[in-house]
Amino acid sequence: MDVSIQKYLAFVKAVECGSFTRAAGVLNYSQSGISRMIGDLEREWRVVLLERGRSGIRLTGEGTRLLPYAKRVCSEYEKLQAEVDEINGLKSGLIRIGAFSSVATHWLPNIIREFQKKYPGIDYELVLGDYTEIETWIEEGRVDCGFLRLPVRAALESVFLEQDRLLVVLPEGHPLTVLEKIPVSALCEEPFMLLEKGAKAEVSEIFERSGLRPKVHFITWDDYAIMSMVESGLGISILPELILKRIPYRIVARELEIPAYRNIGLAWKEKKGNSPMLKRFLEYLDYR
DSSP states (O other), rough: OHHHHHHHHHHHHHHHSSSHHHHHHHTTHHHHHHHHHHHHHHHHHHHEEEEEEEEEEOOOOOHHHHHHHHHHHHHHHHHHHHHHHHHHOOOSSSEEEEEHHHHHHHHHHHHHHHHHHHOOTTTEEEOOOHHHHHHHHHTTTSSSSEEESOOOTTTTTEEEEEEEEEEEEETOOOGGGGEEEEEEEGGGGSSSEEBBBBBBOOOHHHHHHHHOEEEEEEEEEEEHHHHHHHTSSSSSSEGGGGGGGOOOOOOOEEEEOOOEEEEEEEEGGGOOOOOOOOHHHTGGGGGO
16 A cells, blocks of 8 residues: 555544554554654644544644545545456455354355355455444444344445344253243243343343343353353353354254344445455355
């Protein structure tokens, strides 16, 4: 990337993130590097763009006037780079993907394998997190796209991929395994291992709809930790069907009496939808 563009982008991201440190994380620079680039701009333009303080950074009057122009330069550079990539047939590049564990384990290997057959020069960065973290990473530009539970925040574009059942998970030999379908009320009589992937609490919603409260003994966003604890007889849980494929744990899955689901989709920031790389990646989602 052109050095001047890097400086403009550092200025824009610092304002968007509210600090040099967070901007450095998004752009994969050091905090001192972000500070130095913005300082270079201030010397070149002979203005003070940002006021630095203990509470963070704040735009000056001059910075407020110049910020929209810097944003437009960065936006046009992205469009230019996209056209160059299109001309070169995506011979190289990096696609950054946010995902939760079941998608990373069962979908992405197939998608990326097929994508690489046509675009072998593309590299990948996979960032694992919960739904809330992934949405934030997409909005901040930390990842280009992310697999999420739908619906997503209004600022994001998304495409529906699959409806995933939520199933009761029990240790082998548990008394409830004799039932084909299990009422939610029966789950409130046992120690419960609660899976929560950020603010979107899909398992908690099942109990809330029934006006019930489980005896929660453990909370995590890690599906495999839940399965291990259930196998050890420490409690029972509800997990998505997708994560229960090809597992080594001695556990039993049963349907809920009133079926529950999560809708999985892929989301991206609106302007990213014009990226040739993302457009091509979307074409390979059926290989999951």
